[in-house]
Amino acid sequence: MALSVKHLLGIKDLTPEDIQLIFNTAAHFKEVLQRPIKKVPTLRDTTIVNLFYENSTRTKISFELAEKRLSADTINFAASSSSVKKGESLIDTVNNILAMKVDMVVMRHSATGAPHFLSQHIDAAVLNAGDGINEHPTQALLDGFSILEKLGTLKNKKIAIIGDISHSRVAMSNMYLLSKMGAKVRVCGPPTLIPKYIKSFGVEVSYNVRETLEWCDVANVLRIQLERQNKALFSSLREYSLYYGINKEMLDSLNKEIIVMHPGPINRGIELSSDVADSQQSIILDQVQNGVAVRMAALYLLAGKKSEIHEE
Amino acid sequence: MSQAVRTIFDKDQLAITIDRLVYELAEVHYPFENTIFIGLQPRGVFLANRIVKTLKKQFPDLEILYGELDITFYRDDFNTSSDNLPIAKSTNIPISLSGKKVVLIDDVLFTGRTIRAGLDALLAHGRPSEIELLVLIDRRFHREVPIQPDFVGMTVDAVGAQKVRVQWKNETQEDEVVLKEHEN
Numbered sequence: 158m159a160l161s162v163k164h165l166l167g168i169k170d171l172t173p174e175d176i177q178l179i180f181n182t183a184a185h186f187k188e189v190l191q192r193p194i195k196k197v198p199t200l201r202d203t204t205i206v207n208l209f210y211e212n213s214t215r216t217k218i219s220f221e222l223a224e225k226r227l228s229a230d231t232i233n234f235a236a237s238s239s240s241v242k243k244g245e246s247l248i249d250t251v252n253n254i255l256a257m258k259v260d261m262v263v264m265r266h267s268a269t270g271a272p273h274f275l276s277q278h279i280d281a282a283v284l285n286a287g288d289g290i291n292e293h294p295t296q297a298l299l300d301g302f303s304i305l306e307k308l309g310t311l312k313n314k315k316i317a318i319i320g321d322i323s324h325s326r327v328a329m330s331n332m333y334l335l336s337k338m339g340a341k342v343r344v345c346g347p348p349t350l351i352p353k354y355i356k357s358f359g360v361e362v363s364y365n366v367r368e369t370l371e372w373c374d375v376a377n378v379l380r381i382q383l384e385r386q387n388k389a390l391f392s393s394l395r396e397y398s399l400y401y402g403i404n405k406e407m408l409d410s411l412n413k414e415i416i417v418m419h420p421g422p423i424n425r426g427i428e429l430s431s432d433v434a435d436s437q438q439s440i441i442l443d444q445v446q447n448g449v450a451v452r453m454a455a456l457y458l459l460a461g462k463k464s465e466i467h468e469e
Numbered sequence: 470m471s472q473a474v475r476t477i478f479d480k481d482q483l484a485i486t487i488d489r490l491v492y493e494l495a496e497v498h499y500p501f502e503n504t505i506f507i508g509l510q511p512r513g514v515f516l517a518n519r520i521v522k523t524l525k526k527q528f529p530d531l532e533i534l535y536g537e538l539d540i541t542f543y544r545d546d547f548n549t550s551s552d553n554l555p556i557a558k559s560t561n562i563p564i565s566l567s568g569k570k571v572v573l574i575d576d577v578l579f580t581g582r583t584i585r586a587g588l589d590a591l592l593a594h595g596r597p598s599e600i601e602l603l604v605l606i607d608r609r610f611h612r613e614v615p616i617q618p619d620f621v622g623m624t625v626d627a628v629g630a631q632k633v634r635v636q637w638k639n640e641t642q643e644d645e646v647v648l649k650e651h652e653n
Contacts, residue, residue: 194593197542461554
């Protein structure tokens with residue numbers, strides 16, 4: 158068994174078997190992370206560069222930790238403190254780094270398709286750590302893995318994605334992954350933040366957050382991406398919070414206990430109130446913990462692909 | 470196609486050998502207070518299960534500690550072999566191994582590389598006071614690392630391309646150990 162892809166650019170390119178393989182491997186790595194010595198020597202001859210052209214806390218730390226737990230050598234690169242500021246192009250920067258014998262590239266970029274472009278021009282395996290408003294595959298994988306852990310399966314589970322759908326790569330990757338794994342998906346948010354084409358993904362659309370909470374088993378709540386919005390799509394954050402924010406009172410009024418997720422960073426008091434974010438129903442910190450195991454699985458499986466391709 | 474050259478153990482001989490191994494273990498480890506048996510994934514687990522079951526039958530009042538260990542992430546041929554990427558199996562070690570006597574169990578000892586990786590993997594779970602190795606079949610030649618077993622079911626001389634296959638009882642087959650020509 159091996160992945161059907163050489164790069165992890167998006168969930169779009171993965172088969173359900175690929176996704177299941179990553180989940181199964183992640184479960185083993187999760188066990189590794191509980192051991193007294195939380196490190197395996199698997200990737201000790203692999204060098205990985207983390208190219209972050211956009212800010213990140215969780216994803217960057219999570220990837221770096223995953224790489225270190227696999228014994229890989231890592232190099233960190235933040236665009237804000239590099240020669241990119243002097244006008245170097247993406248491909249030049251990467252080729253210079255690859256000239257130092259790097260095997261894998263983890264990349265985040267504000268431009269949609271940047272990792273895809275890169276993967277066509279270099280030999281190293283590319284992992285997309287978020288590209289513009291396109292995809293954030295490892296986030297969707299860790300979300301799916303976390304739901305699987307709680308509910309045992311994704312098949313026929315009702316998952317709601319609530320918030321800024323248009324500007325969210327997390328929403329995009331989640332929609333691909335959840336539909337591939339047989340879950341029922343509904344997106345919910347203000348009409349201005351839900352693109353018209355969304356129904357072509359085979360997802361339901363709702364503009365009513367209370368009704369959506371009553372429908373779902375899991376609510377994956379997203380952040381309002383103010384940095385990607387260049388026009389006014391709703392009148393104020395306060396109004397958004399009044400109509401689409403989720404608080405404890407709403408959760409308690411449901412006749413069932415749903416699971417609340419958030420990819421972070423949370424804007425407390427806007428999309429989620431603090432008492433929801435810190436409640437028993439929230440698995441936000443489990444998501445972060447699972448992120449390391451899922452990224453170890455993705456790195457491991459892609460590093461394994463490398464040898465096959467070189468020998469062809 | 471692989472073809473059986475000869476049967477090393479049939480069902481009854483295998484049962485006798487496992488009984489003997491169990492007595493040898495008891496000689497050294499009774500009353501098993503500080504001992505843990507660990508089967509190596511995937512095939513050593515069957516043997517370890519059988520040994521632990523037999524031990525429990527012989528010594529019903531004693532607690533026998535038992536675990537399973539997967540060595541996939543500790544292999545020394547990751548990215549160098551042309552085989553498919555090895556898929557991990559589960560590791561389940563119920564306690565810290567610090568200060569414990571560990572008996573590592575596998576079905577066939579050949580190059581010794583699996584055991585080498587197993588030793589690495591074990592040390593991630595603590596520092597055992599002692600590690601011993603039990604194998605059902607010791608293939609004498611072709612060792613690639615200096616590893617020797619402490620408890621042996623049988624020593625077999627087989628040439629490189631031949632394969633020793635331990636088959637455990639299932640719906641269609643009885644227990645047996647056979648020597649085969651190379652498997653494709």
